[in-house]
Amino acid sequence: MVSIICTLRHHTDELSCCAFSPSLLATCSVDKTLRVYNTADFSELPYSPLSGHGYGVHCCRFSSCGSHLLSCSTDGSVIVWSSDTGEATAVLQHPGRIPLRVCALAPDSSLLLAGACDGTVALWDFPSKTLRRCSTVSEASVVACCFSPCGQFFVTGCTHGDLKLWDVDVSLLHAEKDAHDLGVTCCSSAPQFRVGESYAMKLLHTLTSHSAPVLSYDTHHKHMNHYEIICSFGTKKFHSVIHTLHISAALRPLCRYVTTVALSPSMPWIATGSMDRTVNVLLDWETPHSMRLLVADWSEEDVQTWLCEEGLEELVCNFKANNIDGPELSQLNKETAAELGIESVGLRSRLLRKIEALKSEQSGSEAPDEFLCPITRELMKDPVIAADGYSYERESIESWIRGKNKTSPMTNLPLQTTLLTPNRSLKMAITRWKSSQ
Structure with missing residues (x-):
């Protein structure tokens, strides 16, 4: 169950992005400002709002330690803010002053990346704030980017729908053409993401629960089975296996698109921003503390x-x-x-x-893949066989069916029946595997 615990109504135009640090929530908007809240009680900090951009702010990100807050804007700049004081400690300008749509900071805060509307990315050395290079990576606007956990690679996504993998010298390692037919809106790496000597992307699953474009999702790096939330009512392909948290019931009061979503790294909180200028902070009651x-x-x-x-x-x-x-x-x-x-x-x-x-x-993420529920990617306790021939955790597939999803989570084809058959042999195999661990 997910419930709204507070609604923040301080922005005067539609929300572009929101981000959590362990103790703060930051939001940014087309109204040119960022706002920062204390997650203890979601009160706005004294130095908020942050005003420094000349045009709308499209993206905000915290450093992994939470001490820095980054924002990028149509004005072609990335501003680095102190999370403690709200002071702008650096302003990094794209060499061509091209509008910036997205920014990302390497996990070790060594590199800062920003994607621009002309298909270029600018890469800075973050400690010295010096530009390393500005390179063309796409024929279309770069609207999504993320670093690998090791910080030695990054991925870009563009409005043409391509996903590309690069090293930090901006050398192309792999290109996935038309990964999304209507453009990439966001991307994020899983905690276990690794790049080896060969570079490839494999489509593992396609979710078709939404009925309009997916505009945002987030990855929770603290969960042992990486935990992503898909938001804003759409259907897209994801090059990762995901645990989907359905929050549509909690969001029914919204009358405009949800444009951004973020998961707290320390608490069971979800923040969503909308075109209606509000931010909802949601509490996920279903995620056990353990x-x-x-x-x-x-x-x-x-x-x-x-x-x-x-x-x-x-x-x-x-x-x-x-x-x-x-x-x-x-x-x-x-x-x-x-x-x-x-x-x-x-x-x-x-x-x-x-x-x-x-x-x-x-240790469920280390279990054989056939022991994991295809919906939650968690070790199954009560596996059942559905009409599509696949085995699922009973509670998960029952919830899927109750949610009026009468199609197979694996094939997207209609389920001929909702009858579920216990998979006793699989349950015994999982029990034996757990005993061996």
Whole structure:
């Protein structure tokens, strides 16, 4: 279930982009401004709005650490803002002063990339703010770009629908012509994205749930099965396997297109911006706390929340007294659990079973592909066979069918029946695999 927790109405023109850092939400608009909010209570920061662009702002991005906020505009510039003070620390101008539609910062903040309406990209060395090169990469406007997690490659997308893979010297490694028939609107790399000696793109799945152009989506890099949200009512192809979160029910009050969407890296929040000039902040109630971050990233508070979710509230005091965080939780065994002062053997055993189950869930992305539900890309617990011959997690395919999707998630062909048959042999195989881990 997804519900709206607040609506922000400060912009005076349609929203172009929104982005989260661990503690802030930034939005930008055709009204030439950026606005920055504290995610503790979604109050606007004292230095907001940020005014420095001469024309509409098309894209905003935080650095991975959250200390820098970037924005690009029709005025042909990228402005680097301090997230702490709101001060413009640098203004980087496209050499031809061509309108910029999109910008991206390498994960290690070494390089800054911006795509322009004349089909060029400008690449800067970010620490020194010096231009490395400006190169033509397309015959059409560059409206999408992203870096690989290693920062040594980047992808561009244009209004002609082409996707291209480049190295940081702007040498073309691979081109996927007409990847989208009506143009690429956004792109993002998965956390496990790797580039080897051969370069190719393989279409893994096509989603057809939307009824109008898809304008934005986002990738949640903190989820162990990478977690993307497709927004704004459309049908496009994606060169990645995705976990789709349906939020149309929460967005029904909107009367204009949703133009941008962002997922918080630290909380189960979704921000959407619309042509109606508003930003909705949504809460995803369905994402359990134990699946928001890898155990290795959990704080002591995260561990205590997980204990409560698993019905182990009585252990919270023991864990709090011993300052158990995520890494320590994952290393617990019979001996160390006893040292925590948990006298009940049964309670200790239940705790260890819960930990093993958690570790198994979070290693689900390493499971054989046939053990993963095609809809959620998560390890199946109750696999069933649908009329299309494919196996799905029961809850996922039932939700798919309830949502009036009477077509196969895999083939897009009509399902002749909604009857689901338990796949007991697959369930046994998954159980054996989990036991071996």
